[in-house]
Amino acid sequence: MASVTSHLRTPEYRSAYQALKITGFWVFLATDMLLFGCLFATYLVLRTHTDGGPTATQIFDVPGFTLETFFLLTSSFTGGIATWAMRSGRTKLTVSWMLVTMLFGVAFLLLEATEFAHDVMIGATIGRSAFLSAFFTLVGTHGSHVSIGLVWMFLTMLQVLKRGITPQTARKVFVVNLYWHFLDVVWVFIFTVVYLSGVVLS
Amino acid sequence: MNRMSRVEPIHQGGLAKYIIGYGLSLVFTAIAFWLALGHAMSVRPLIIVLFVLAALQIGVQLFFFMHVTEGDGPPYHAALLLLGMIFTFAVALMSMWIMAFGTNVSY
Numbered sequence: 195m196a197s198v199t200s201h202l203r204t205p206e207y208r209s210a211y212q213a214l215k216i217t218g219f220w221v222f223l224a225t226d227m228l229l230f231g232c233l234f235a236t237y238l239v240l241r242t243h244t245d246g247g248p249t250a251t252q253i254f255d256v257p258g259f260t261l262e263t264f265f266l267l268t269s270s271f272t273g274g275i276a277t278w279a280m281r282s283g284r285t286k287l288t289v290s291w292m293l294v295t296m297l298f299g300v301a302f303l304l305l306e307a308t309e310f311a312h313d314v315m316i317g318a319t320i321g322r323s324a325f326l327s328a329f330f331t332l333v334g335t336h337g338s339h340v341s342i343g344l345v346w347m348f349l350t351m352l353q354v355l356k357r358g359i360t361p362q363t364a365r366k367v368f369v370v371n372l373y374w375h376f377l378d379v380v381w382v383f384i385f386t387v388v389y390l391s392g393v394v395l396s
Numbered sequence: 397m398n399r400m401s402r403v404e405p406i407h408q409g410g411l412a413k414y415i416i417g418y419g420l421s422l423v424f425t426a427i428a429f430w431l432a433l434g435h436a437m438s439v440r441p442l443i444i445v446l447f448v449l450a451a452l453q454i455g456v457q458l459f460f461f462m463h464v465t466e467g468d469g470p471p472y473h474a475a476l477l478l479l480g481m482i483f484t485f486a487v488a489l490m491s492m493w494i495m496a497f498g499t500n501v502s503y
Contacts, residue, residue: 203468204466207466207467207468210468213467213468213469214468216467216468216473217467217468217472217473220472220473220476220477221473221476223477223480224476224477224479224480225480227477227480227481227483227484228480228483228484228487230484231483231484231485231486231487231488232487234484234487234488235487235488235490235491235492236491238488238491238492239491239492239495256433260429263425263429264425267418267421267422267425268418270421270457270461271414271417271418271421271461273461274414274417274418274460274461275411275414277461277463278410278411278414281410371461372462375457375461375462376457376462378457379453379454379457379458382450382453382454382457383450385428386428386446386447386449386450390428390429390432390433390446391432391443391446393432393433394432394435394439394442394443394446395439395443
């Protein structure tokens with residue numbers, strides 16, 4: 195294991211080994227972006243193929259997706275504060291802001307689940323039309339990323355509680371929050387390409 | 397390396413950056429929603445403005461929250477991210493372009 199350290203750096207970059215892991219995680223984000231690129235491509239091509247079924251304007255609930263956007267934006271911010279607290283070496287503060295972040299994440303997921311359940315109730319199921327298949331796959335893949343992120347953040351939080359801010363837990367806190375910010379980036383494109391464009395192009 | 401060793405904290409400030417970033421992202425989102433829901437302009441310019449606002453939001457996340465300019469050594473991660481973005485947009489935009497020939501894909 196490399197032992198190159200610098201005390202001028204922020205905690206997560208102080209060991210070359212942990213810094214390499216952070217670079218590796220950026221590689222993952224670049225490839226995960228491609229997964230979403232393919233799903234966005236599918237949605238953009240099939241957007242108008244509603245097969246006489248429900249259309250974008252009929253199923254998109256404006257207050258619902260506005261609130262979802264607000265929750266996810268805010269959780270990205272509070273996740274950033276957790277990184278900031280980690281960098282100042284404050285264990286309890288880091289854990290608290292990770293908890294706040296997870297609460298906003300759960301609120302986002304509950305709203306999304308409610309939205310999906312409502313869509314299915316009015317007959318807008320994933321098998322109804324190509325538009326709905328593409329919609330549920332794109333938005334659902336993002337939602338499953340958020341679910342995985344919540345479990346991951348919870349496990350990271352337990353490690354911080356147990357070990358405090360060490361070079362290893364510092365890197366873990368930094369990386370899980372990179373993932374969380376990335377999910378907000380994807381959501382920005384979802385509300386632009388899917389929801390707002392759906393309302394505008396109706 | 398000792399797994400249990402505590403790192404020395406650094407008090408470098410930096411909280412203001414997060415608050416400014418959050419403020420900016422809320423403002424960009426509010427403008428996007430207000431323009432779209434109010435049908436404030438004709439469709440084509442509106443879509444362009446919405447995408448510019450989305451791009452600004454991505455910038456806020458990358459520079460204010462994700463510390464994309466920081467790292468250990470040369471910014472390989474930023475180069476990879478840029479490459480990932482180019483591929484992502486190429487896949488999405490070229491799919492639309494290709495499928496626009498002879499089909500009922502409309503924008």
